[in-house]
Amino acid sequence: MDLIIEGIKKAFLLFINLDPEVINITLFSLKVSGIATFISLFIGISSGTAIALLRFPGKKIVVSLVNTGMGLPPVVVGLFVTIFLWRNGPFGFMEILYTPSAMIIAQAIIATPIVMGITVAAVQQLPEKLRLQIIALGATRSQMVWTLVKEAKLPLLAAVMAGFGGVISEVGASIMVGGNIKGYTRVLTTATVMETSKGNFDIAIALSIILLVMAFLVNLVLTLVQQRRRPN
Amino acid sequence: MKTDRVLHCLVLSVIAIFLLFSATAPVSAQQKNIILATTTSTQDSGLLDVLIPIFEKKTGYFVKTIAVGSGQAMAMGQKGEADVLLVHSPDAEAKFVAQGYGVNRRLVMHNDYIIVGPGKDPAGIKGMKSTVEVFKKIAAKKSLFMSRGDNSGTNSKEKAIWKASVIDPEKEKWYQQTGLGMGQTLNVASEKWAYTLADRGTYLALKKRLGLDILAEGDAILLNIYHVIEVNPAKWPKVNAAGAKAFADFMVSKEVQDIVKVFGVDKYGSPLFFPDAGKKVEDLGK
Numbered sequence: 245m246d247l248i249i250e251g252i253k254k255a256f257l258l259f260i261n262l263d264p265e266v267i268n269i270t271l272f273s274l275k276v277s278g279i280a281t282f283i284s285l286f287i288g289i290s291s292g293t294a295i296a297l298l299r300f301p302g303k304k305i306v307v308s309l310v311n312t313g314m315g316l317p318p319v320v321v322g323l324f325v326t327i328f329l330w331r332n333g334p335f336g337f338m339e340i341l342y343t344p345s346a347m348i349i350a351q352a353i354i355a356t357p358i359v360m361g362i363t364v365a366a367v368q369q370l371p372e373k374l375r376l377q378i379i380a381l382g383a384t385r386s387q388m389v390w391t392l393v394k395e396a397k398l399p400l401l402a403a404v405m406a407g408f409g410g411v412i413s414e415v416g417a418s419i420m421v422g423g424n425i426k427g428y429t430r431v432l433t434t435a436t437v438m439e440t441s442k443g444n445f446d447i448a449i450a451l452s453i454i455l456l457v458m459a460f461l462v463n464l465v466l467t468l469v470q471q472r473r474r475p476n
Numbered sequence: 477m478k479t480d481r482v483l484h485c486l487v488l489s490v491i492a493i494f495l496l497f498s499a500t501a502p503v504s505a506q507q508k509n510i511i512l513a514t515t516t517s518t519q520d521s522g523l524l525d526v527l528i529p530i531f532e533k534k535t536g537y538f539v540k541t542i543a544v545g546s547g548q549a550m551a552m553g554q555k556g557e558a559d560v561l562l563v564h565s566p567d568a569e570a571k572f573v574a575q576g577y578g579v580n581r582r583l584v585m586h587n588d589y590i591i592v593g594p595g596k597d598p599a600g601i602k603g604m605k606s607t608v609e610v611f612k613k614i615a616a617k618k619s620l621f622m623s624r625g626d627n628s629g630t631n632s633k634e635k636a637i638w639k640a641s642v643i644d645p646e647k648e649k650w651y652q653q654t655g656l657g658m659g660q661t662l663n664v665a666s667e668k669w670a671y672t673l674a675d676r677g678t679y680l681a682l683k684k685r686l687g688l689d690i691l692a693e694g695d696a697i698l699l700n701i702y703h704v705i706e707v708n709p710a711k712w713p714k715v716n717a718a719g720a721k722a723f724a725d726f727m728v729s730k731e732v733q734d735i736v737k738v739f740g741v742d743k744y745g746s747p748l749f750f751p752d753a754g755k756k757v758e759d760l761g762k
Contacts, residue, residue, distance in 0.1 A: 330555065331714045342542065426525065438519070
């Protein structure tokens with residue numbers, strides 16, 4: 245118990261003193277996971293909407309695959325991304341293993357199915373009649389899709405939160421493709437693992453608390469946007 | 477619609493961050509990066525945090541330190557995915573070099589392994605000199621023993637001692653494998669009142685939180701020797717041979733050896749490693 249109180253104190257001290265290393269790690273975590281989430285939004289929302297609106301054979305299988313992908317284990321993603329990015333692997337010429345870019349790629353792969361799955365559910369739960377109505381009002385196909393996406397924006401914000409929450413808290417892929425290199429690819433989760441194995445439990449707890457607070461703040465902003473009363 | 481505006485702001489700020497990122501992302505100058513695959517003990521002890529910045533400042537190289545077990549480090553070298561290795565698994569290293577994967581293997585430093593366990597010492601091994609006898613006694617008493625089980629240098633050493641004791645513990649109930657690093661394995665051993673083999677550096681660094689005492693030490697078999705090996709560029713043309721050589725030279729330089737000699741004294745009261753550059757393995761521990 246003392247250890248946890250010590251950790252909380254430490255977290256406070258690290259933040260009050262603006263410890264440059266901790267601040268950098270925190271900002272870097274936000275940057276990597278932010279960009280990865282952003283990429284996953286592009287891919288996830290567009291393809292999720294397409295899956296939800298189009299009728300095609302095997303749709304149920306595709307949707308279950310996407311839903312399975314929502315639970316994609318980060319270590320599995322990490323392993324495959326590592327193998328693909330090896331110097332002597334298929335994408336070795338890019339030379340991005342153990343760089344932030346590799347971490348963004350891995351995290352985007354983890355977040356995309358999450359965003360896609362929630363998008364499919366969000367768009368599918370819109371009443372069928374709405375779609376007919378929009379078309380009846382003379383909207384083009386792309387206008388219709390855009391209106392539907394806007395209509396589903398509240399659950400889509402949940403997708404943003406779930407995607408971001410998934411990648412900011414993930415450690416398996418980041419440590420494999422990033423390598424936890426000091427001042428370069430070290431994020432809050434990988435630093436926590438390292439400090440734990442170094443026996444610096446107080447710092448590890450402090451980092452976890454910073455991670456939790458940061459995840460909370462990001463979700464708070466998104467929730468405020470989501471829960472805002474909609475103007476009539 | 478206010479919500480829309482907020483959303484726009486959000487999206488725009490993310491794009492801004494993205495652009496900023498792509499602008500500031502370091503350009504990958506191929507021959508400026510060195511991938512150093514090393515064991516967790518060199519990172520967990522904090523030694524590399526001291527040495528790497530000096531090396532980078534001196535040479536302009538950027539070192540990507542990947543801290544894994546010695547087994548995995550050598551697997552990376554075997555695939556040409558690392559440029560230089562700092563490892564402590566002599567038998568496997570000799571094989572690695574003999575097979576042509578590594579060149580210019582040089583002695584850097586050593587410390588030693590110790591056998592730690594609960595203060596109550598249920599197997600009664602305290603103070604025993606022969607490590608082989610210690611292992612035999614633990615097996616005879618069926619006392620719980622935690623193994624790393626991860627092909628690391630420490631794990632290889634442990635397996636070699638079991639072999640020398642003519643005991644195969646793999647299927648025994650009292651023999652458990654964590655598959656974790658040294659620090660975490662020590663934590664598990666402490667929680668379960670178990671014995672384990674540990675390198676002294678990691679044990680000293682963690683000692684204050686562990687309920688484990690040093691029960692046996694000082695046997696010649698317990699030497700823990702670190703070598704630096706350059707990955708053979710003839711096998712893998714993409715390897716940064718010049719960078720690897722520069723790093724290996726640096727590790728055996730007088731400057732580094734002097735740092736190693738005193739590293740840890742201020743924090744733990746005794747050094748964590750003993751510098752050995754230029755010595756012969758046979759002369760260590762004498």
